[in-house]
Amino acid sequence: MLTVKDLQVSVDDQPILNGLNLEVGEGEVHAIMGPNGSGKSSFAHVLAGREGYTVTGGEVRFDDQDLLDLPVEERARKGLFLALQYPVELPGVSNLVFLRESLNAIRAARGEPALDAAAFMKVVRDKAGQVNMSPELLKRSVNAGFSGGEKKRNEILQLALLEPRLAILDETDSGLDIDALRVVADGVNALRSPQRAFILVTHYQRLLDYIEPDYVHVLSGGRIVRSGDKSLALELERRGYGWIAGEAAA
Amino acid sequence: MNAMLEPVERYRRLIDAVAPSLPGGAAGWLMSQRARATEHFVRQGFPTRKDEAWRYTSLERVLDQAWAPNADPALQPAADIAAFHLAKDAVARLVFINGRCLPGLSSLSGLPAGLQVGSLHSALKQRPERLAPWLGQAAQASVSSFTALNTALIDDGAWVHVAAGTKLAGPVELLYLSTGPETTVAHPRNLVVLEDGAEATVVEHYASLDATACFTNSLTEVLLGAGAQLEHARLQDESAAARHISNVFVRQGQSSHYRAVGVSLGGLWSRSEYHNRMQQTQARCEIDGLYIAGDAQLTDVHLDIGHAVPACTSRERFKGILLGRGRAVFDGRIRVEVDAQKTDAQLANDNLMLSRQAEVDTKPQLEIFADDVKCSHGTTVGQLEPAQLFYLRSRGIGADDARRMLCLGFATDVLQACSVDGFRARVESRLQQRLAAGAVIGNSGE
Numbered sequence: 056m057l058t059v060k061d062l063q064v065s066v067d068d069q070p071i072l073n074g075l076n077l078e079v080g081e082g083e084v085h086a087i088m089g090p091n092g093s094g095k096s097s098f099a100h101v102l103a104g105r106e107g108y109t110v111t112g113g114e115v116r117f118d119d120q121d122l123l124d125l126p127v128e129e130r131a132r133k134g135l136f137l138a139l140q141y142p143v144e145l146p147g148v149s150n151l152v153f154l155r156e157s158l159n160a161i162r163a164a165r166g167e168p169a170l171d172a173a174a175f176m177k178v179v180r181d182k183a184g185q186v187n188m189s190p191e192l193l194k195r196s197v198n199a200g201f202s203g204g205e206k207k208r209n210e211i212l213q214l215a216l217l218e219p220r221l222a223i224l225d226e227t228d229s230g231l232d233i234d235a236l237r238v239v240a241d242g243v244n245a246l247r248s249p250q251r252a253f254i255l256v257t258h259y260q261r262l263l264d265y266i267e268p269d270y271v272h273v274l275s276g277g278r279i280v281r282s283g284d285k286s287l288a289l290e291l292e293r294r295g296y297g298w299i300a301g302e303a304a305a
Numbered sequence: 306m307n308a309m310l311e312p313v314e315r316y317r318r319l320i321d322a323v324a325p326s327l328p329g330g331a332a333g334w335l336m337s338q339r340a341r342a343t344e345h346f347v348r349q350g351f352p353t354r355k356d357e358a359w360r361y362t363s364l365e366r367v368l369d370q371a372w373a374p375n376a377d378p379a380l381q382p383a384a385d386i387a388a389f390h391l392a393k394d395a396v397a398r399l400v401f402i403n404g405r406c407l408p409g410l411s412s413l414s415g416l417p418a419g420l421q422v423g424s425l426h427s428a429l430k431q432r433p434e435r436l437a438p439w440l441g442q443a444a445q446a447s448v449s450s451f452t453a454l455n456t457a458l459i460d461d462g463a464w465v466h467v468a469a470g471t472k473l474a475g476p477v478e479l480l481y482l483s484t485g486p487e488t489t490v491a492h493p494r495n496l497v498v499l500e501d502g503a504e505a506t507v508v509e510h511y512a513s514l515d516a517t518a519c520f521t522n523s524l525t526e527v528l529l530g531a532g533a534q535l536e537h538a539r540l541q542d543e544s545a546a547a548r549h550i551s552n553v554f555v556r557q558g559q560s561s562h563y564r565a566v567g568v569s570l571g572g573l574w575s576r577s578e579y580h581n582r583m584q585q586t587q588a589r590c591e592i593d594g595l596y597i598a599g600d601a602q603l604t605d606v607h608l609d610i611g612h613a614v615p616a617c618t619s620r621e622r623f624k625g626i627l628l629g630r631g632r633a634v635f636d637g638r639i640r641v642e643v644d645a646q647k648t649d650a651q652l653a654n655d656n657l658m659l660s661r662q663a664e665v666d667t668k669p670q671l672e673i674f675a676d677d678v679k680c681s682h683g684t685t686v687g688q689l690e691p692a693q694l695f696y697l698r699s700r701g702i703g704a705d706d707a708r709r710m711l712c713l714g715f716a717t718d719v720l721q722a723c724s725v726d727g728f729r730a731r732v733e734s735r736l737q738q739r740l741a742a743g744a745v746i747g748n749s750g751e
Contacts, residue, residue, distance in 0.1 A: 103699050105699075128701050128704065130699075131698070139696070143690075143693050143695075143696040145696070145710075146714060146717075148710050157697075157700035160700070160702050164701065196714070217700070217701070
């Protein structure tokens, strides 16, 4: 589904990714771990199309299309979703309006008719219940004044609503207490399917206690320096990142 | 200065020509108001950019035409004007064309007890003494040549009186339509009086029936008795060729509450002034405003909020959206006089620049002569946040739609200050239309 070949990216002429390779197939859950500054979040944002990153080499194919050629909204419409580490506040933009516009844009791209107000309300209430989100938050401005946990829940609500084919979660576990983490993990687990893939970007192994990955990759110096199964995450938890960075440099 | 003399002379002749036909000719108090205003206008002339209040605003586009009144009482709009109605639950509606009230298009039947609404022209013709306690009491004709001109030409407009203790169930809607021929001018004069404890909502809506260049010089006087509460929503939605100046004068009694929402969308050149005097303690004044200026447009807002006595509160918040080569001016002044201890006043102006060619001059001013007060002001000039745009687009929403959503979001808190659903809906849809002119916002600098 997603093929990343020798991806090289820089920001303000500073190389951030230096030849990253990754293959993600349908139904797979990949965890990308690594120390701070290793390029994990940059990788997630480059996939989603955030400005400010210059791709200097390599390619990314998503279902046999050149992903890097597509504008941000087109990537979303083709089924790519990025849950942000710091979800953006949109003062004055109603969460309901945001969710409806978004869902209808994605539905239009899938060739499905737009949901009318009543049908949408039914769907969104149902999904909000699934992620344990207070209906009150639907009426407020998007993320404005939400707590850290509420913002992350709102991301998972969007994930549940938009039903992407590839979901990238950028440090979704950061800043969450154990209850909120469980809600996020339950939300993700409920959405796991043979057609849907996940990339979990995380610094800590903790999230992987709740969402079991098929593959674990370690990113260091802008490249994947080691891949393995979930036991690699446990080893990282025990030994830290130092030994891998050291091995990679050697 | 010499260049300005010619229009002054033109208006002086106009005043002389229409004076005999103005209503209330037998009322000495009214005649002397008109005469003083005329004298002031002729002596003062039009302001230039050397006048502080006009520093950023050139009058060229107002003085470049030989405006003439054309308020034919027989004038009827060709099209159905129901599309201009904003308040579905209005308890009364007055419709004006080129400044003249048209009773046939107005709805004044079944007025609730305690409410009097009608044409100022008729009221001055029939019983001018009825208006003597109020007309000209809040407005200072000397504020500018436009207020002087309006006063010298007091003729028609809305007359709204709400008796003590009366609480209206729905808004009083005032609709001012302008139409050709080219260079038509109107000077609507409105008088809104709420006696002690009265509660009302008044909607003023200025719109054009066609694209001809018309000039509106409106003046609204608001007098609030003790404990009176007025919501005053004002929408200037005239054609792209229109010139528009409005002056709102408010005089507030003890514990009265004045709540205004002023929106300026149309016009080639427009200026909106609010002059508020809190003359009795515990009064509260809130003014929220929204303006849009696109290509060729100049939109100007002036606030003059006066705290003369202790313990009054004022909140002014104006937001501007600038597109293309639009220009805006915001000049907001709060004056806290020496006796006005315990004043609580806040002034804010935020501008959203959607193009690099747009320009705004913003000048908030606090003049404080009392020492125990809580006052603040703040101004921002910013652009759409790239992070916000990215967020919306990353959810499948197209770039233009994302910009529109963020602009509407920017305006939301101002609009929510208005309780009239139809007013908010109209402004929102007009905003959408303006922003949908994709080319205007397409070059937002990405």
